[in-house]
Amino acid sequence: EVQLVQSGAEVTKPGATLKISCKVSGYTFTNSYMHWVQQVPGKGLEWMGLVDPEDGETIYAEKFQGRVIISADTSTDTAYLELSSLRSDDTAFYYCATSSGGSRAYFDFWGQGTLVTVSS
Amino acid sequence: DIQMTQSPSSLSASVGDRVTITCQASQDISTYFNWYQQKPGTAPKLLIRDVANLEVGVPSRFSGSGFGTEFTFTISSLQPEDIATYYCQQYETQPYTFGQGTKVEIK
Numbered sequence: 001e002v003q004l005v006q007s008g009a010e011v012t013k014p015g016a017t018l019k020i021s022c023k024v025s026g027y028t029f030t031n032s033y034m035h036w037v038q039q040v041p042g043k044g045l046e047w048m049g050l051v052d053p054e055d056g057e058t059i060y061a062e063k064f065q066g067r068v069i070i071s072a073d074t075s076t077d078t079a080y081l082e083l084s085s086l087r088s089d090d091t092a093f094y095y096c097a098t099s100s101g102g103s104r105a106y107f108d109f110w111g112q113g114t115l116v117t118v119s120s
Numbered sequence: 121d122i123q124m125t126q127s128p129s130s131l132s133a134s135v136g137d138r139v140t141i142t143c144q145a146s147q148d149i150s151t152y153f154n155w156y157q158q159k160p161g162t163a164p165k166l167l168i169r170d171v172a173n174l175e176v177g178v179p180s181r182f183s184g185s186g187f188g189t190e191f192t193f194t195i196s197s198l199q200p201e202d203i204a205t206y207y208c209q210q211y212e213t214q215p216y217t218f219g220q221g222t223k224v225e226i227k
Contacts, residue, residue, distance in 0.1 A: 035216075037164075045156075045164065045207055047216040061215035062121075095163055105211035106154045108175065110163035 002026035004096050004111035011117045017084040020114045022096030024077050030054040032098045034079040035107065036070055039093045048094075051079060052103075086118045122146050122210050126219030132227045139195040141222045143208035148188045152212035155184055155193050158221075159204045167206075168193070200226060 007021040022034065036048040049060035053072035060068060069082040079096055094114050097107035123146040133139050145153075151171045156164040166175050168184040171191065181196045195202055203226060208219040 044221045045158075045209075045218040047214075047218070059214055063215075097163075105152075105209075105216050106166060106169035107156075107164070107209075108166045108169070110165075113163055 002098075002100075002109045004098065004109055006094075006096060006111040006114045009115040009117070011119065012086060014087055014118055014120055016086050016118075017082065018086060018116060019080055019082040020094060020116070022079040022081075022111050024079070024098070027100075029072070029074060029077040032100065032102050033105075034070075034072060035097045035099075035105065036068075036079075036081045037095045037097055037107075038064075039095065039113075040089075041092065048081070050105075053079065083116070086116075088118050090116065091118050092116060121215055122149060122213055122217050124208055124210055124217050124219040126208055126222055128222060129220065130223040130225065132225045133198050134227045135198055135200060137198045139198050139202075139224060141193040141206055141208075143186075143191045143193070143219050145189045145191070145210055149210045149212035151187060152210055153184075153186070153191055154209045154211070155182075156207045156209065156218075157202075157204045158207065164207065195224075198224070198226070 003025045005023050030053045033050045035050045038046045048064045051058045051070045051072045071080045096111040098109050125144045155168040158164040172184045183194045185192050205221045205223045207221050
């Protein structure tokens with residue numbers, strides 16, 4: 001059974017840096033890209049970027065370029081999303097998601113989501 | 121970026137009604153198009169990929185159609201458990217983009 005298990009909810013202050021994790025099991029980690037999706041509470045879904053765990057190559061949406069680092073550790077089958085210079089409008093659920101289609105971006109497996117709250 | 125315009129933003133229908141949601145892409149995305157269902161407090165769930173391919177275990181009352189820039193999602197007979205927000209998504213070009221969502225409620 002494919003599982004993506006994310007780290008727990010975080011509360012942090014403006015300007016801080018935060019790293020959340022997504023540990024996978026049930027499939028070969030390097031066979032599929034890992035994506036991250038942001039959802040502000042009560043709002044829609046926004047794709048942030050992806051990492052290819054096989055070679056570490058990343059692609060980011062322009063909105064998040066420069067403030068987000070997506071990475072993958074193949075020794076622990078874990079993907080990471082690092083958020084820096086956090087602002088109140090970064091308060092959101094962050095989901096990792098992957099595809100059984102490898103590089104194809106239909107997201108048939110999702111983590112449970114990590115709520116990040118940025119507040120002074 | 122490819123804009124995905126989904127309509128309506130919300131709808132209210134009776135149990136057993138046929139429900140239709142549309143999604144328009146700002147440019148041709150061929151069949152690189154998916155539909156998701158999200159219930160409150162949970163992660164989105166992929167219902168239909170590549171326009172019309174129903175995921176395993178998804179009831180056959182759900183269906184999708186379209187090509188290019190115009191896409192349709194249909195629930196043939198609305199059930200109480202279908203109460204959720206539905207999102208379309210394109211993956212023809214990065215950044216992958218979603219529609220703004222359609223909240224489906226029971227009348």
